[in-house]
Amino acid sequence: MISLPRNGQSTLLISPNSVLANALLRAIDLLRPRVLATRPARIEFVVGTQINGAPHLGTNLVQTAAFLLAEIARREFSIDTMVRFGALDNAPHDVVLDPETHHAYQQTYIHALGKDKISELIDTYYVEFFDSLSEATDTDYAVETYSGQQARPGFRAEFLRTLERLEDIRWWMAPSHGTVHIRIPCPDCGWAEKRADRTKLVRLDEDGATFTAVCLDHGPYESHVDPEDDQPYLDLATLYRNLVKERAFGRDRDVLHVMMKGGDWAFGCQLVDGALGALGTPAAQMPMRIFTPQVLAPTGAKLSKSLLRGQGKDDLPADVEPWMLDTTTWPGELDNYVDSLVWLVGRLLTDPKHFFRSFTVKELGRLMTARPGTLPVRAHEMGIYKRYFDLIATGRKTTEIRVNDSSRKKIKEGSLIRFRCQGDQILTRVTRIARYTSFEEMFDHEAVTSVNPLATRDEQLANIRQIYPPEREALGVVAIGIELVDPPRTDPAASSRHREQDPDGSRTDALG
Numbered sequence: 001m002i003s004l005p006r007n008g009q010s011t012l013l014i015s016p017n018s019v020l021a022n023a024l025l026r027a028i029d030l031l032r033p034r035v036l037a038t039r040p041a042r043i044e045f046v047v048g049t050q051i052n053g054a055p056h057l058g059t060n061l062v063q064t065a066a067f068l069l070a071e072i073a074r075r076e077f078s079i080d081t082m083v084r085f086g087a088l089d090n091a092p093h094d095v096v097l098d099p100e101t102h103h104a105y106q107q108t109y110i111h112a113l114g115k116d117k118i119s120e121l122i123d124t125y126y127v128e129f130f131d132s133l134s135e136a137t138d139t140d141y142a143v144e145t146y147s148g149q150q151a152r153p154g155f156r157a158e159f160l161r162t163l164e165r166l167e168d169i170r171w172w173m174a175p176s177h178g179t180v181h182i183r184i185p186c187p188d189c190g191w192a193e194k195r196a197d198r199t200k201l202v203r204l205d206e207d208g209a210t211f212t213a214v215c216l217d218h219g220p221y222e223s224h225v226d227p228e229d230d231q232p233y234l235d236l237a238t239l240y241r242n243l244v245k246e247r248a249f250g251r252d253r254d255v256l257h258v259m260m261k262g263g264d265w266a267f268g269c270q271l272v273d274g275a276l277g278a279l280g281t282p283a284a285q286m287p288m289r290i291f292t293p294q295v296l297a298p299t300g301a302k303l304s305k306s307l308l309r310g311q312g313k314d315d316l317p318a319d320v321e322p323w324m325l326d327t328t329t330w331p332g333e334l335d336n337y338v339d340s341l342v343w344l345v346g347r348l349l350t351d352p353k354h355f356f357r358s359f360t361v362k363e364l365g366r367l368m369t370a371r372p373g374t375l376p377v378r379a380h381e382m383g384i385y386k387r388y389f390d391l392i393a394t395g396r397k398t399t400e401i402r403v404n405d406s407s408r409k410k411i412k413e414g415s416l417i418r419f420r421c422q423g424d425q426i427l428t429r430v431t432r433i434a435r436y437t438s439f440e441e442m443f444d445h446e447a448v449t450s451v452n453p454l455a456t457r458d459e460q461l462a463n464i465r466q467i468y469p470p471e472r473e474a475l476g477v478v479a480i481g482i483e484l485v486d487p488p489r490t491d492p493a494a495s496s497r498h499r500e501q502d503p504d505g506s507r508t509d510a511l512g
């Protein structure tokens, strides 16, 4: 095989140093202090998106980063990971002004369209995209709507706890006027006061909270919130929704939730943090957040669909390509779009300097044009120690052993596996799959020499147990029969994508 110099593509991207880039070797290191402190059983990358039409590049970029970081974190920390997608179906669909009182009223997407139409929107714009990303990164995902989230007892109980401390948090949640926007839609029509002007908390006790509000058409009404009942609907303003969500996630001792947010969120999060502090949130329950690169229009404003308002698609701002504003217009197959995004975000992740910054549409257009003509064929990715890599490359090792985490469950007979070691790679095809409950049981059935021709069963077992603690082995063991697909080669674009995970060849979860 050929090894390419590490700096083979170093001129593709140029980024200045920054505070965070100087503190980190890899973007994923941002999570390390929390992972070491709390030793979670699983890491979930949480990404929320307003469901209000076709996504633009910025939205898909955050989502791609979530899947890629989940893949990287799984390898880096030997902890199972997944992506949790929050479909924000409470985005405002219509806003009207009461002509007499000038109070603003709004109706959310879920109230305007109903559950079936929301599911349809998610299917149309996200499910195939996520399925493709999931396959490209070996990462599972789950979808939950905001409507589903707010109906859950945990969310409602957390909301009620914040109401007990409303005086402590209201200036954090609403620094300009101190009025927290808790929208409880009218039970008759589903419209709610946009700024909660006349929504009042009139009682709070062990039975829950009682609010009164005034509907534009139906006059005054009363609503009672308790954890056991999924009615009334709770439409919280953005900062408040994030406060309640992050507080609820923080209570989960087994799962570390990592909030994935576009870079423009950095400005608002200090208010959420102020409220979390005012509520006495313990350090170990403070949210972990990763801010992703912002996509900027030529003016430096965040790329947004409002750029199109009053203009129309034929009159896009300079440098904005149509697919950047409506990614469904990408000139090619969906898998090609996803592979291109994975390549792009993979490039940004090669150095924290490139990831913790913003990009203009012009620069992203230039990068996308610079991507390799043929992107590497999709395969399951595995890091592996040099001695085992060499045994595979020479055809002497034909069985690979791993613990059966969520990414390994996707491996089937005929799947491709790309083994990587210190910038080199070998593509293999899976000839068979066998799953066992323990390494002992595995060695009762597998030929010891096919796993490693140079060590006895006892030696191999001892090595394996040093690499995998009992809780990893408890996931089960998978034995993977492999054959070489074609002569080993090094693809510079593909190997650079994984430099972050394997910067010096010393980090790998492989046992061989």
Ligand SMILES: [Zn+2]
Residues within 6 Å of the ligand: 186, 187, 188, 189, 190, 191, 215, 216, 217, 218, 219
């Ligand atoms: Zn009403």
